[in-house]
Amino acid sequence: MNENLTLIWDRCLQFMRDNLNAAEDHSDLKKLENSFDLLFDNVRPVSLIENNLTLLVPSDFYKEYIEDNYLSLLSAALKKNIGKGVKLWYSVMENKPTGQEQPITMNMKGKNIPTPKVQEKVAPAFTANLINPFAAAPATPKVxxxxxxxxxxxxxxxxxxxxxxxxxxxxxxxxxxxxxxxxxxxxxxxxxxxxxxxxxxxxxxxxxxxxxxxxxxxxxxxxxxxxxxxxxxxxxxxxxxxxxxxxxxxxxxxxxxxxxxxxxxxxxxxxxxxxxxxxxxxxxxxxxxxxxxxxxxxxxxxxxxxxxxxxIKSPDFDTRRKIIVDRLSRDGIVLTEDMLDFLASEVKTNVRELIGVINSVIAYSTIYKSDLSLDLLKETINKIAANQKKVINIPYIQEVVCDYFGIKREQLLSRTRKREIALPRQLAMYFSKELTNATFAKIGEETGGKDHSTVMYACETIKDVSKIDKELKKYVKEIGDRIKQ
Structure with a gap:
């Protein structure tokens, strides 16, 4: 990339960063700047020829987001650092055939020529059988x-x-x-x-x-x-x-x-x-x-x-804390900082479980007519943990495995040898042996009446193959985490 172009682009970025919309407080402004940097770190200027600037973006998402959120600011930056009449082009990496460039053009008012998508056509046989009930009578209101x-x-x-x-x-x-x-x-x-x-x-x-x-x-x-x-x-x-x-x-x-x-x-x-x-x-x-x-x-x-x-990943500590504040504020409940930190640090799995704990805290406080305190929170969390303690047994392991692969327990216990069922079955056998005290015979009995030698083979296979097969290793880790969480 031309060194002069790099300097021009850096000045444009700095101009935009300096002129980001004013936030209500310093923390909001910081988040705005972080979002800006996260976006434009992946955007590169490719060329500037006769007032035509081409930007290389990783995907259509970047093009859409820049147009929706930064177009006017970018326009001002280009005008200041390059001059009037700059035409902006995008080159989208994921839309470029090998060895070819397919830039997307956009004028400074934000109008653009959409990227053509390659799509399969609906099969003729299906088209013949499909009738849109509103195609023949467009004035008919939708149901x-x-x-x-x-x-x-x-x-x-x-x-x-x-x-x-x-x-x-x-x-x-x-x-x-x-x-x-x-x-x-x-x-x-x-x-x-x-x-x-x-x-x-x-x-x-x-x-x-x-x-x-x-x-x-x-x-x-x-x-x-x-x-x-x-x-x-x-x-x-x-x-x-x-x-x-x-x-x-x-x-x-x-x-x-x-x-x-x-x-x-x-x-x-x-x-x-x-x-x-x-x-x-x-x-x-x-x-x-x-x-x-x-x-x-x-x-x-x-x-x-x-x-x-x-x-979407499990919420981090800060997000869990925000969820707690948001949920409790709807009921007019305010917690101290140490109480918020305690709650956010205790429930680490997912939003649904976090909300369940919050609702339990509110219920305990209401029933016993007690002011919320750190001691009450700890007592409530301990009671919830005691009541919800999981018993890891063979049926539970089978349920977790079936949920992970999107199959039914009846399929897991069946005699089908299809890979999409056989692999989950072997994994369920493996975890049943690893995480319970059940014998091979007992595991086979609770897995549709399989022979103990089948269970032994399944456990050995999963243990050996997961050492060299990245996909299977991933399954073992993720399912193991789900069973134990």
Whole structure:
């Protein structure tokens, strides 16, 4: 990169940093600066030719975020350091074929030429069977359906921190322009109770508030599967597909449970394609990343990657503290600093468990008509811990393994040798031997009547292969952590 261009770009960045919107206090300004640096650390100037500046950005997300949040500031910086009439171009790394450059142009008013996306067309056979009930009669009002959205799961009630900031930022961007950003689909993944569902609902609520005419639908993948099975039994697959065609924002929770459901996956694939090609927004949540979902069609996994995958991690100490303050403030309860620190340090797993503890603290205080104190908090936490102490036994281990892989316990105990079932079964046997005092024979008996030699082989296989297989090693660690947490 030209040294002069580097100096010009550095001056532009410094100008923007110096002119960030004034925050209410120093801490807010610091967060604003950190966010700015996090974004622009990944942006590089490529060339400046005849007042045409090209910026290299990692993905469409950066282009969208710069346009939405920093365009006017960037425009002023370029005008000051380069001159009037600068034309800004983007070169998006993930959209560049090998050896070719495909810049995206944008004028200084923010109008842009969207990046072309390569998409498969819906199979002709499916297209022939699909009829959009509103295509022939556009004046017909859309059916008023229940969106299944929870009013409490709004952006206002969503506490942001380092663990979820990226996902929340993207979600807010989508809520402003559903289906019109590069984040389609939005694939949210992370452990149990970290706020994936809340964020999906928040987008839906924001869209419904701003666009009451849009059809927003939230449902679990299990509900989607049940609906498909019922439609198939009644020979009403076309009606099932037509219903989903009219949805403007589709939010499906726990998409990993489509694992192993080939017919449902086929239907979901075509619905996904139809909605995506017609500019409708899709939001999916999962307890694991797209590539880690077993027994799901490659073509579906590839579509998960079309938009943006954002991981939400367990909240850190500061975020847990914010959640506590936010939740208690709704009930008019104020804690001292040491009480807040104690609560935030005691519950480290997920948001759902943290809220459960907070509710218990409020209940104990109300029932016993006691003022909240550090001693009362410690006493309450100890009682909760005593009541919720987990018993690690074979059924519990099997439940954790099944939840991790998105399968049913009946499948685990069956005699099928399909890899997507056999591997979880072997892992359940392995952990049953490692974490309980059960004999090989007892483990086999509680795993669908398997022979003790089968259990021995499974334990040895997992132990040996996990030493050299990175994926299996990851499974062993993550499942082990879930069992013990």
């Amino acid at each position: 008023n359906i229940d969106s299944n959205l929870k009013a409490d799961f709004s952006f206002e009630n969503y506490v942001e921190g380092e663990s979820n900031k990226f996902a929340a930022t993207v979600a807010r961007s989508i809520a402003k322009r559903p289906g019109a950003t590069a984040f389609n689909p939005l694939f949210l993944y992370g452990g149990y109770g970290v706020g994936k569902t809340h964020l999906g609902h928040a987008v839906g609520l924001e869209v419904k508030n701003a666009h009451p005419d849009k059809v927003v639908l939230y449902l679990s993948s299990e509900k989607f599967i049940q609906q498909f099975v019922s439609a198939a039994k009644a020979n009403k697959q076309t009606e099932f597909a037509n219903f989903y065609q009219m949805v403007d924002v589709l939010i499906i929770d726990d998409i990993q449970f489509l694992s192993g459901k080939k017919s449902t996956q086929d239907s979901f694939f075509h619905i996904f394609d139809y909605l995506h090609q017609n500019g409708k927004q899709i939001i999916l949540t999962s307890d694991k990343a797209p590539v880690d979902i077993l027994d799901i069609q490659d073509r579906i996994v590839s579509r998960f990657k079309w938009g943006l995958s954002a991981e």
